[in-house]
Amino acid sequence: MITSLSHIVLSKASSLWRTLSSDYVLAVSLIVNLSIVLHVVSILLSKTGAQPFGYPHWLGPYYGGFRFFYAARSMSAEGYRKFKSGGVYKLPRWNSWLFVVTGEKLVSEIHNLPDDTLSMLDSAYEELQIKYTMGESIHFDPYHVAVLKNKLRRNLDELVAETTEEVILAFEDLIGKQCDDTWRELDVVQPLVKTMCRTFNRIIVGPTLCRNEEYLDLASKNALERFVTGLFINVFPLFVRPYAVGRLVTQLPRTVSAAMKYYVPLISARAAAISKYGKSWEDKPSDVLSWLMDTAKGPQQSSEDLTVRLLATNGASTHTSSMSFTQALINIAMHPEYVDMLRKEAQDNVDSFGLTKAALDQLGKMDSFLKESMRVNGLGSATHTRRACKTFALSDGTIVPEGSYVSAALDIHFDEAYYPNPESFDGLRFYKGSESSANNDDGFAVPNLHYLPWGYGKHAWAGRFLVSYVMKALMAHILLSYDVRMGGNGKRPRDVWWGYMCSHSRRIKMQIKRRKAAVALSE
Template sequence: MLDTFIRSLGDPLISVSLIANLYILWRIISPLFQKTAVPPIGYPHWMPFGSYYGGLRFFFNSQKMLREGYSKYKSGHFMVPRWRDWVILVTGDKIVEELFKMPQDTLSLMDAAKDELQISHTLGLTSFTDPYHVPLLRTKFLRHQQVLVAEAMDEVTSAFDRVIGQHCKDGSKEFVVVDEAARIVAQTFNRIFVGNPTCSNEDYINIVSQFAVDAMVTATIINIFPRFLHSLIGSILSKLSRTVRRASIHLAPLIEERKKVYEVEGGAFPQQPELLSWLVSSASGEERTTEALVRRMLVVNVASIHTTSIVFTQSLFNLVSRPQYLQPLRKEVEEALHQHGWTRRALDSLPLLDSFVKETMRFNEMGSMSFPRKAMKAFTFSDGTHIPEGAYVSTPFSMHFDEQYYPRPHIFDGFRFVQEDQNGLKFSSPEMTRTSPSFLSFGHGRHACVSFYSSDLWQRLISTLDKAREISCDIHCEVHASACPR
């Protein structure tokens, strides 16, 4: 009988069927082997294949699932199924602080990103193994922030003129806000990434804007499949090489030009400070090739464009649907520009706008949880919760709607974070980018940044697109002076 079974394995159909059934069986019994007392939520535990149902539900409606878990296990822990793994969610100020302070050799953001974003297929593995662009962004941008802010503010004016100006020639024109917002952000950021005139080139902007979407879609589809199929599926779906070739048409001449300047000037770049020049001067070995530098520029754009454009789009929706905020915000901006001009100081003088955008980020969450960390070794939180090696750990955004932290959390209050000092001067406290265990839109701790991860990506994008079509019709030339008609 055993000989018959072994011979039958030579049939490809039987082999594939056996592997599929073993995989399904493992998915059913794997929760029994979890070396943690963290309770699962999101599906009826009596249901056969219940974790699959939970994983499908998480894919489309993770926010609701996590709010259920947060309501039931607040200041505790719970875990939710995804299609091929589980995520442990921690709550409570103390444990959330512990989570974000864990060293990389215990809880790794980068290793989780490698898995979650399928970096080797979507962004290129060297962006993970050699992230030399990160310290450049931190140090160079800070050092040249006055010049770069002026450049960006000049370009954003041009970008808005391109979008709204051309559509207002006949009085009004319908267009999808979320699409144009991404293009405005891409053009503005690339003014300080690659400079003029490439930053406003239509084809280049289309390439870098679409690349982020392609990367997320590819990673999402790959992660549906078992791990042993990732390389095969990734090689079929990846658009990385094709996009690098398209982007090289625009970037390769710029890179070669900057390499020549770097060699002649001995490392000094006399032109306007920009990221591309800094990459050329800092890259070494294989990373200094034109192809590698183009790929690196695409990676930086992925992290910049769509997170910012979605926040901008949601802020615009909140503004036009709540016209009572128009006048005070307009007055604040006009006074800041009159006093300080288009400078960084003007941006620092906008507490009402800062509060409005922060409330947008709280109220219109980009996803349902912070980017997961991967446990590189087993460890135990201070409350005794054991996390096994290889587990993914995160924290939900559900505290953004917790009355303990935000009074009337389900009401949008654009000036929620505005306070006055003893001299009557308004300030935003805490300011928009200040993170805490109760405000996680930028993450928290050592790797705080705008969350690129949206676990319910499709739900958020569909919602945004539907809302865009609902209120983006009839954008008038006078939109800066009156509420957009509903």
């Protein structure tokens, strides 16, 4: 009997081996899936001191790693409810733990830790799979980050003037031209992505190239492709990415080659001007390309290196701004009770100041509406994740192992202690009825320990003030020129969650018609 059983086992094993040998895809699939399971198990068995959450299932913590993909929001909410007064809980991911921090003391503590302890660059390198989506120079030589932070702060007035002009022109070209004084049902997601992409490319590469339709297609698609590619690669464990995944799915070489078709002539023309006139000349463009070329040294001056950085800047500016504005426009359609007051506020200030930064600074009700929109319909349940460069302990005794991720909990946005009736949308929640500005302590673009969509402290998103002005300018233009309502069945489409990240549906339709009393802000 034993001999017979051995014969059966060997026969089955031989059959399996022949199947795997003849079907390469099946073999790779089996190896990858087994490696994922083993990797998740090893991560989940690690001991850290923080309480894990999110797997009320007989499979215990092993199930948690899989559940994180589709239920991270509820998992995080469960942890926040228990630790909202201050503490740490952890959520299982494929390759590490995500430590989620609550309470003012600990949230402030993690944002004050030095970059050699908690690194945002290291987190982005893994989260966005920068090696395969943007190029390693972005991570290992990030000189452009300091350049952008400095220039965005020092040139805000000029940048607001350029981008607010461009966002209206772009909207009219991409959406407005399809509208008249009757209701038209339109897909708005991709046109709004292109609107934001074109707007910020105005200050990345200038007005001529940003309006080139072929370039705009490339730039807007790249902003989405790199995000999706990073998500896909992160499904796999670390040791199979370079061989079985990253090299197969990366679009980077093709994208860089295609982008250089547009960038190289521009770079060459700027280089010729610098050679002839030095770094300053009359009518020199003040845009990201000029800022980089003024700063670059050695290999940084190559057309390929500049191309990679321009693409990265394009993606960073397009992704968050387009998703946030789309959510705000949906909220306008779903809450028409705010339209008249926001429209009047915009009209009064545009009449007094024109569509200028001074006018936008006075839009206190709109500032509150946009801030509430980002509170209720943000970009996920964790914010500005950073990666542990070494094992360290938080002040409450929690051990954070090297390679783990740390974030503040965005579930605070639904905490009744800070936001009464947090599940309800209150467009005037942040409006004080007095002078309001995007730069005041409570403004849309100003984070605090209870409002964290932009991050917090030294790692808060550098472009947030500019983005806030662009969003207000575009919303003012839409309210003064159009009526909007939800298309389809008139209901808000469900947001899409992937892990702790959230986006609006890609299938949003809106009905838009031009108002007879429209104000031509674009003229």
